[in-house]
Amino acid sequence: MTLLSSAMKPLRILTISHMFPTRRFARHGIFMCREAQQLRRHGIVCNFLVGRPWAPWPLHYLPRWRNYGPANPLAPPDGLEARQVDYLRPPGLGFRRFEGRALAFSALRLAEHWHREDPFDMVLGVSMAPDAEAAVIIGAKLGLPIASLAIGSDVMVYPDRMPILWKRLCQTLEQVDLPIGVSESICTRLAQTGTCQRAPLCVYLSSDTESFTPAPDKASIRRELGWATDSVIGIYVGGLVEGKGIAELAQACEPLLDRHEQFQLVCVGAGPAREHLSQLAGRVRRNDAVVLPGRVGPDKVPRFLQGADFLVLPSHSEGLPQVVAEAMQCGLPVVATNVGGIPEAVIDGQTGLLVEARDTEALGRTIERMITDTAFRRDAGERGLERAREVFDPERNVRTFANALRSLVASPCPVSQHN
Numbered sequence: 001m002t003l004l005s006s007a008m009k010p011l012r013i014l015t016i017s018h019m020f021p022t023r024r025f026a027r028h029g030i031f032m033c034r035e036a037q038q039l040r041r042h043g044i045v046c047n048f049l050v051g052r053p054w055a056p057w058p059l060h061y062l063p064r065w066r067n068y069g070p071a072n073p074l075a076p077p078d079g080l081e082a083r084q085v086d087y088l089r090p091p092g093l094g095f096r097r098f099e100g101r102a103l104a105f106s107a108l109r110l111a112e113h114w115h116r117e118d119p120f121d122m123v124l125g126v127s128m129a130p131d132a133e134a135a136v137i138i139g140a141k142l143g144l145p146i147a148s149l150a151i152g153s154d155v156m157v158y159p160d161r162m163p164i165l166w167k168r169l170c171q172t173l174e175q176v177d178l179p180i181g182v183s184e185s186i187c188t189r190l191a192q193t194g195t196c197q198r199a200p201l202c203v204y205l206s207s208d209t210e211s212f213t214p215a216p217d218k219a220s221i222r223r224e225l226g227w228a229t230d231s232v233i234g235i236y237v238g239g240l241v242e243g244k245g246i247a248e249l250a251q252a253c254e255p256l257l258d259r260h261e262q263f264q265l266v267c268v269g270a271g272p273a274r275e276h277l278s279q280l281a282g283r284v285r286r287n288d289a290v291v292l293p294g295r296v297g298p299d300k301v302p303r304f305l306q307g308a309d310f311l312v313l314p315s316h317s318e319g320l321p322q323v324v325a326e327a328m329q330c331g332l333p334v335v336a337t338n339v340g341g342i343p344e345a346v347i348d349g350q351t352g353l354l355v356e357a358r359d360t361e362a363l364g365r366t367i368e369r370m371i372t373d374t375a376f377r378r379d380a381g382e383r384g385l386e387r388a389r390e391v392f393d394p395e396r397n398v399r400t401f402a403n404a405l406r407s408l409v410a411s412p413c414p415v416s417q418h419n
Contacts, residue, residue, distance in 0.1 A: 015124045032046075035401070096158060100137075166193075268301070310370045345392075
C-alpha cells in the first residue's frame with residue numbers, strides 16, 4: 001500500500017551513483033537501493049545513472065579491471081531502473097580530483113536524453129565525490145535542484161589525504177541545494193566547510209528490518225552454517241581492507257583464540273587484507289578458530305549475523321556503517337572504534353563497547369569482555385535492539401528524507417545560482 005496521497009504528484013529523481021549492485025558485488029551501494037525502495041512508498045521514484053570506470057577490450061580481461069567489464073553487469077534490485085555510463089578513471093588516489101568532472105562529462109548526454117523521455121524533478125548525488133560533483137554539473141545543465149548524500153570516506157577521509165579534495169568538497173557544497181549526512185558527525189563535518197547553503201540534514205538510512213531480526217533459533221542457524229553451537233562467535237562483516245582495521249583485529253584476536261577455546265572469529269567479506277586473517281588462522285592451534293567464508297550475498301548476511309554473538313568493527317574511519325544497525329537489529333552487542341557516526345548508534349558500556357582506532361590492546365580487552373561476560377553480552381544486545389528500533393526506525397527516517405526532497409523541489413534554495 002502506498003503512502004502517497006492521490007492528490008500528490010509523483011516525484012522523479014535522477015540519482016547519480018558510482019556505487020550500485022552488480023552480479024559479483026550484490027551489496028555494493030545496496031544502502032541507496034533500499035532507500036529508493038522506501039522512498040517509492042512515498043511517491044518518490046529514484047532512477048539510477050550509474051558511473052563505472054571505462055574498461056574496454058582487452059582491458060576488462062585484466063584482473064584489476066575485470067569487475068568493470070561485461071562479465072560483471074549491473075544487477076538492479078526489484079523495481080529499480082538503472083542505466084550504466086562508462087567514464088575515465090585511472091587507478092590511484094591522485095585521479096580523484098578529476099573524477100567528478102569525468103563522470104559528468106560521460107553522463108551528461110545520457111542524462112539529457114533520459115530527462116527528455118520523462119522529465120526529472122531533481123538530481124541526487126549518492127556521495128559527495130564523485131557523485132555530487134557530477135550532479136552539480138548535470139543539475140545545472142538540466143535546470144534542476146540538487147541534493148547530495150555524504151556517506152563517510154567522501155568527507156571524513158579523502159579530503160584529509162588530499163587538500164585539493166577538501167577544496168573541491170567546499171566548491172561542490174556551494175552548488176548543492178540540500179546536503180544530507182547519514183550521521184550527525186558527517187553533518188558536523190559538512191558544516192565545518194562554511195559553504196553549505198542550508199544546514200545539513202541528518203538522515204539515518206533505512207535497513208531491512210524484516211530480514212535483520214533476532215534469531216528465533218540460534219542453534220539451528222549455526223548448524224546450517226556449520227558453526228559449533230556452543231562457541232562464542234565474534235563476527236566481522238565488510239571489506240577486508242586495511243582501513244577497516246583488519247590487521248589490528250588479527251593481532252588482538254590471536255592471544256584470545258589461544259586462551260579461549262570456545263571463541264571463534266568469523267570474518268565475512270573479501271579484500272587484500274584477508275592475508276592477515278589467513279595467517280592468523282595458520283598460527284592458531286584450532287582448525288575452526290578463524291572462519292573466512294568470503295563474500296556472501298545480501299540475502300545471506302542476516303543469517304550470519306543471527307548466528308553470531310557479537311559484532312566487531314575496528315575501522316580507522318567510518319560514516320555510519322549499515323552493518324552496525326543491522327547487527328543491533330539482530331540483537332547483537334557491538335565492539336567498534338569510536339569514529340564517525342558509530343557512537344551515535346553504539347552507547348559505550350550499554351549497547352556495546354567502544355575503543356580508539358588502532359588501539360590493539362584496548363580492542364583485545366573489549367573483545368575478551370564480550371567473550372567472557374555472558375550477562376553483559378546478553379543485556380547489551382537487548383539494549384542495542386531497543387536502541388536500533390528507536391534510532392533507525394525506517395519509517396520515521398524515510399519520511400524525514402521524503403519531506404525534505406519534496407520541500408526542495410517545491411522551494412529550491414534561493415542562494416543557488418548553479419554557476
